[in-house]
Amino acid sequence: MIGLYPNISHEEYHKIEAVSNSYLSRLSRCPAAAKVPQTETPAMLFGGAFHSLLLEGEVAFNERFVVAPQIDKRTKDGKAQWAALQELGKVVVSAEDYDLMTEMANAVIKHPFAIKCLAEGRSETSVFWNDPETGLYCKCRPDRIPDGDHGVIVDVKTTVSADKKAFAYTVNRLGYDRQAAFYIDGFNAVCSGSVDAFIFIAVEKEPPYKVACFTLSDGDISVGRMKYRDLIEREKGCREAGEWPHYDDEGLVELWMPNF
């Protein structure tokens, strides 16, 4: 399976075994971390629901999620209501969280440039490719690919601060630059080199839900590329050795104490 697949559900996408950006994130801690089975944290769940609401609209959102009314789980009625919700087989989002994500989504679409990025386009298209150098099977799922030849991939990030400087730190700390390069290269591997820019729509999780659109220079994308190449090659080495050690360094490391 190589190419762009617009109609793959989240569940199916996650089941497909391939090197993803989040796999590389875990690998960067230590190889063994990449192999730890993933459970969805409340923050991931919130992010997923918010993405669905903003990018796919309410209809798609309601297919995957259900908003729980205020339920008092201590009462008999409440327990029954809660059980009924669970039976729907959907992910339950609290009413509070739903209000919060609605506010955030409203803030995003009021940003003049963000709305241009989110106008007609494909959301959550799955991309699968073979890394040309290592042959490893890779996947990614860009939030948005705007229609028309804009040559960009758009990614929505919920963040503590959408401030220019603070977000730059976040990009470095969470490896968003690596993600950008990985997505661009993946997309280009199956779409003949048509994308060269990555746009982050950063939205804060607290009122007034500040929104900012950021992009990275070509130079910083190439740094991100080096970062992911390092990791992908490490993965290749692990596969050849058949081992994913839980350490980075096999020798003795002298600590360097910073000026506290």
Place this chain on the structure above:
Amino acid sequence: MALDYEIVLGDAKIKNAFLQVANEDTYFKEIIFAKQVLDNSDALQKCDKNSLRSAIFNIALTGATLNPALHQAYLVPRKGKVCLDISYRGLVKIATDSGGVIDVDATVVRDHDEFYYEQGLTPALKHIPCIEGDPGGFKFVYAIATLHNGIKKFIVLSKDEIEKVKATSQAKSGPWSEWYDEMARKTAVKKLYKLLPQTDRMSTAVSVLNEHEGLSKDSQVKALEVMKRFDDKKETLIMCPDKQTMVTESSCSGCEKIATCNARE
């Protein structure tokens, strides 16, 4: 009576900042070096005093020295502000002193040098400089760092890539025209640093340099170029209840459901 800049240099805040990261001895030495430079430069004396304060702060934070014999860092006037310029030598000193790497070095490759490099699964780099006759012009610059575990990391930048950095720098006429090789080597070290274990001192040094060159705040080249791609389409956007996404006015008008749709109301 003390002159303005002498008051700034004697500022208790500067002393405190220094003492947090270095000892009193270093503080006094750096203040004396700074005073010597300022005493002899009308241009620096006329500069904004806050910028002098932050330049001195940055000396403390990076651990570079203004000692003229060591050629690590300089106070230079630029657009009415005192800037701290860190030399290639200074940058290497900060990188190794701050503990992120054991060693880092950048070298320029000339046209007639023998040069080969390979990235991927077995990275390799070989450079034999031309030692007889004219080595030719600037071709590449590469930086190599040795990490604490002995692993070496390197990057190679072509002349084109260096020219791109130069083009976005505000220091085009000064350092870039007079010390092209040194600026290229600094650029390579700065870029390589992004791939290395990060330290506070080195991060400060890199941002000080970028600020000095006007690289951090004013380089909006890519952002402007990408924004322009969207500008060609200045159509109004309408929320489509059917597709559950924003659509352009023209595609809304062309939609077959337009007669029964309430999107435009």
